[in-house]
Amino acid sequence: MAIAAVELIAAENRIRNALAPILLRRELVRLGEASDGELLTRVREGGLRRLAHGAYIDASLWESMFPEQRLLAVTLAHAKRYRERNWVFARESAAALWGLPLYGFTGLRVHVATREGSRGHSTRPVARYLTELPEPDIVDAAGVRFTSLERTLLDLAHSATPEVAIGALDAGIRRMFQMERGESASAVAEWRERRLAESKRSGRPGVRAARQLLQIADGRAESVLESVSKLQLSRLQVPYDVQVPVRAAGGTTYWMDFELLGQDAFGEVDGTAKYFDRSTHGAGTPEERLLAEKRREDEVRGVTGKRFVRWGAQHIHTARRLGERLSSFGIAVSGLEHC
Template identity: 40%
Template sequence: MARILDVQSCLLQRVRLRDDGVHDRVIAAALRNETWRRLARGVYVEASRFGSWTPDEQHLARALAVNISATSVRPVFSHMTAAILLGLPGYGMHRERVHVTLMGSRHTHSSRDIVRHQAAIEPAVVVEIGGLLCTSLSRTLRDVARLASAEQSVVTLDAGVRRAVALAPRRDAAEAESQWQAVLREELAAMPGERGVAWARRRLAFADSRSESVAESLSRLQLRRLGYEVELQVGVPAPSGSMYRVDFALVGKRTLGEVDGDAKYTDDRLRGRRTPEEVVLAEKRREDWIRGATGCGLVRWGFSESRSARLLGARLRAFSVPPP
């Protein structure tokens, strides 16, 4: 909710600009010299601010602009746009058009900026977030599983199932995840003949709440494409008596794998009071202990490798861990 309000506060509306005495010539000049960016009819944002946002935030801004510019029926945002409104992570959102779903039999036309879907949506699966209407979590995950790309699906479904498990009134995460996926499968069974249902069943079966980041979800997808069998969040007893967690174990390879982002070393919020050098030293001690305690090799890779089966495969081959 706070993220929606923060982004919305940065949007410039033509109607309000006129009320403040800003002439259309000024708006046209700002668009022409690219100091402002047009998001939808009569809705703009400073180009520098738009450029500072993440792709997910940029998509959110475009959805807000579509909502502001709607002239009759309030749009119901769906698919990947609903996922962003619900606070789930996206992937490749700088290229993604805003998705809305229209109810009824009217003819729908998509445009360069908006994908308009036509479907029956029960009121029970529509929620309001920050003044915008969007499909519920379960409906959104079904739609993403059916129609989004493989990368978008794994990122969003992992996060969505993780949230559903966290909200479930059960202590057993595995049981909660199994129950949630069973509900989604039942809902898909009620959609015979709909586009992408077979895809959705496979993608929902692959979703795993134990993937804790976009990079982990993408890495899991690439590892499957390469033919590796993996275990997730493998525990290794630490010298302090606690437990280290390793992202992946490559089954049958005596190799552990971890995907690292730069934020671990550069983001003050993640480092706490430690310097980057202290974080690197702590990681080295942890890695040495894991290797010694397990007798396994440990391969690290970054976000760029997680996005590409080719690059991740090359990384693993360089460490003498070729695909099966």
């Protein structure tokens, strides 16, 4: 499906901003800004970080980056250093170019899609994948070619770990369909059914995992932690709904991360600054936000009579860990014995 122009513009801006601090050896030497010996010394002393052969970035900037930003920098270093090869970046590299979350992913290997008869082979820094890639599945942003948003999501569903894939799928679906909180997801459901039907005729590796993930992903989760929580709840066979509205006194609507169906309980996942935008969780001091959250919970309990179960990033690394957390709050977890 066609991606909204705003998404491509955002990708172009992201790429240009990330390309700017990447330094190429050939440019530095040609312009007299550094010699080979000086570059080697700066790398050895920790002032520069080598991203690719002949490509560098300031080490302090590198240290401040999240894992997705580091993969983006390494991917773009290869794009800049080997521009003449006209590579099409795919999988996790394409996800980084699109600005998708990659939960728990710390790899730095660049991923490139290649066609039958293409020269070259996989190396330690660059993984090449032989695949059929129609032109509509390729986009060009700021001179960098990579797989379309939809193709990137489907590739991750087939090849990435479920935790990486589900976070990217939810975020990507939300962007493909320009979803707003509380609106109907009928268009998403239709798209998902088409993809599931196509997968029945697919012989691609990882199709079974992709089908399971597509049945969970719907774009309603508003953070990668919610997305991974959905995955773990599904593994635990705990029925749930996502982003559930509760109308409180005075007409205020509160949105619950999860409702644990049939258990008279809401679930809330507490994240970190890395995964949550402060603007979506209120301004003010931490104490003021904590007090506001307590008032919110009190109002919701008063209206619904349901209790709250909270978990954090540390509880969703595995389904077992989340299951044990839920069980400690008296939540029935039928699938825990299989984890």
